[in-house]
Amino acid sequence: MDMNRFRLRSFVEKLIELGEVEIHEEPVPLADLSRIIEETPKATLFRKAGPEQVEVVAAVCGSRSRVAAALGVEYRQAPHEYMRRMANPQPVIEVPSKEAPAHEIVLAGEDADLTKLAFHVQHEFDGGTYISSGIDYTVDPETGRTNVGCRRLMLRGRHEMRSNLTNNSDLKKIYLKCLERGQRLNVSFVIGSHPIDFLAAGLRLPADEFALVATLRGEPLSMVRGVTNNVPVPADAEIVIEGYFDELGHRELEGPYGEGYGYYGPMHIDPVFHVTAITRRKDALFQSLLHSGQNLSRADSPNIAALNAEVAAWKALRAAGIEPAVICAPTSTGRQQHVRVAIKQKNPDDARRVISALFAVPRFKHVFVVNEDIDVFSDEQVEWAMATRFRADKDIVIETGFPPHYMDPIIAGDDVMTKVGFDLTVPFGWPDRVENRVAHAPRFEKPARFKAVSEALKSKPMYFAELMEAVGSRDGREIALELDRLREEGMLTRLEDGEWALKLRA
Numbered sequence: 001m002d003m004n005r006f007r008l009r010s011f012v013e014k015l016i017e018l019g020e021v022e023i024h025e026e027p028v029p030l031a032d033l034s035r036i037i038e039e040t041p042k043a044t045l046f047r048k049a050g051p052e053q054v055e056v057v058a059a060v061c062g063s064r065s066r067v068a069a070a071l072g073v074e075y076r077q078a079p080h081e082y083m084r085r086m087a088n089p090q091p092v093i094e095v096p097s098k099e100a101p102a103h104e105i106v107l108a109g110e111d112a113d114l115t116k117l118a119f120h121v122q123h124e125f126d127g128g129t130y131i132s133s134g135i136d137y138t139v140d141p142e143t144g145r146t147n148v149g150c151r152r153l154m155l156r157g158r159h160e161m162r163s164n165l166t167n168n169s170d171l172k173k174i175y176l177k178c179l180e181r182g183q184r185l186n187v188s189f190v191i192g193s194h195p196i197d198f199l200a201a202g203l204r205l206p207a208d209e210f211a212l213v214a215t216l217r218g219e220p221l222s223m224v225r226g227v228t229n230n231v232p233v234p235a236d237a238e239i240v241i242e243g244y245f246d247e248l249g250h251r252e253l254e255g256p257y258g259e260g261y262g263y264y265g266p267m268h269i270d271p272v273f274h275v276t277a278i279t280r281r282k283d284a285l286f287q288s289l290l291h292s293g294q295n296l297s298r299a300d301s302p303n304i305a306a307l308n309a310e311v312a313a314w315k316a317l318r319a320a321g322i323e324p325a326v327i328c329a330p331t332s333t334g335r336q337q338h339v340r341v342a343i344k345q346k347n348p349d350d351a352r353r354v355i356s357a358l359f360a361v362p363r364f365k366h367v368f369v370v371n372e373d374i375d376v377f378s379d380e381q382v383e384w385a386m387a388t389r390f391r392a393d394k395d396i397v398i399e400t401g402f403p404p405h406y407m408d409p410i411i412a413g414d415d416v417m418t419k420v421g422f423d424l425t426v427p428f429g430w431p432d433r434v435e436n437r438v439a440h441a442p443r444f445e446k447p448a449r450f451k452a453v454s455e456a457l458k459s460k461p462m463y464f465a466e467l468m469e470a471v472g473s474r475d476g477r478e479i480a481l482e483l484d485r486l487r488e489e490g491m492l493t494r495l496e497d498g499e500w501a502l503k504l505r506a
């Protein structure tokens with residue numbers, strides 16, 4: 001097995017080749033990392049971060065094209081490549097510790113000092129220093145089922161941290177069951193993962209989630225058991241924090257923390273995680289995510305979640321018997337509250353059917369449907385479709401009574417979410433008249449077919465630019481003069497859409 005193919009460092013090297021990384025060779029204090037990370041749309045690589053001068057990379061997943069590069073495709077192909085991989089399950093293979101790069105250095109007990117890791121403050125009002133890039137691996141002690149998720153980590157002491165286990169998640173469910181039995185829960189956090197592992201971790205499926213990582217990678221996944229907690233993690237990880245959530249349950253305040261919606265999540269009561277070992281590669285690359293801010297399309301989790309949301313939309317529409325042309329979940333909303341779908345309109349109710357199928361997907365709040373000529377990845381084009389093809393009295397669908405997303409700031413405290421569908425398609429059956437066509441610059445590509453304007457118009461009526469091309473004009477003014485001569489001779493007329501035509505002789 002190639003233990004470097006899916007290691008984070010290899011992916012960062014690929015991004016450097018693509019010109020996607022801003023590199024800081026100078027020493028940078030940990031306090032300045034977040035400001036620098038937030039200022040650039042690129043990923044950021046710090047060669048000497050903090051007093052230990054460690055290498056830190058951030059915002060690796062902070063653009064659609066970088067997430068698509070992780071799948072080895074152009075971003076419009078990413079949902080299709082993702083679905084192709086999901087249809088080809090891959091196994092997990094256990095490898096011994098000596099074969100695992102993640103175990104090149106093992107620090108256990110007192111040596112497992114969290115303060116040697118680059119926890120850093122990420123947002124102005126955060127409750128402390130954080131690691132934002134943790135991917136947690138667990139095996140449910142009751143069922144044996146494996147679980148993977150992303151969870152932030154707040155530094156508490158040299159050997160303890162807090163994590164956010166407040167929201168509903170499988171990890172929380174597994175932990176609560178352990179508490180009922182008076183047990184602790186062994187978990188390992190990987191710091192430094194390939195973007196594909198984040199895609200898998202962002203899914204909540206009733207399945208063996210370790211195998212999901214393998215399946216999305218598109219090849220078998222080598223995993224190695226923890227040296228102190230026996231929990232398997234990818235053997236190619238950069239850094240692993242092993243330990244357990246203790247049996248005392250939710251008891252300490254965690255947060256506030258800059259959240260995916262661009263606002264802060266409040267403090268809540270969470271459990272304490274005890275570290276039993278830190279293992280790593282010799283040349284481990286520490287990872288940070290850009291998590292919140294005002295340019296959410298540059299942050300990691302909106303780009304990870306957007307692809308997961310687009311795949312969910314493809315599946316929901318296909319299940320409803322609808323084949324969309326293109327789907328985009330805009331990353332600037334942070335949490336995929338919006339979804340845009342381009343369709344080839346065949347029936348008057350096509351847009352409505354898309355809206356109703358996507359209202360059933362919990363995460364989508366606002367659904368926008370456009371014709372195929374609109375690029376759903378272009379804010380400009382969707383805005384234009386809204387301005388010119390949408391009538392609020394006819395083209396809006398509003399339904400309420402949906403369960404809200406607990407973090408949506410406008411819904412907070414309410415127990416229902418209202419969903420809106422915007423039909424931005426042209427009125428069905430719009431006549432093909434010149435005033436209904438989209439204006440584009442002319443392209444003169446075909447060779448001349450006629451010597452004179454009158455000869456060209458004898459073949460058929462023509463629009464002005466069509467006429468220029470037909471006679472090989474590279475100017476146009478001489479055509480205007482020639483048309484005027486024909487008009488004076490009484491030979492010329494105009495058709496309804498503006499084509500020039502010769503008058504029919506009586």
Ligand SMILES: Cc1cc2nc3c(=O)[nH]c(=O)nc-3n(C[C@H](O)[C@H](O)[C@H](O)COP(=O)(O)O)c2cc1C
Pocket residue numbers: 132147148149150151152163164165166167168169170171172198201202203204205289300301304
């Ligand atoms: C970067 C990132 C950070 C996240 N942090 C948390 C977190 O701290 N707590 C949480 O409950 N969910 C968090 N999530 C969402 C969960 O990882 C996600 O819901 C996942 O599907 C949960 O997995 P599980 O239900 O299998 O445990 C985060 C997601 C991302 C992409």
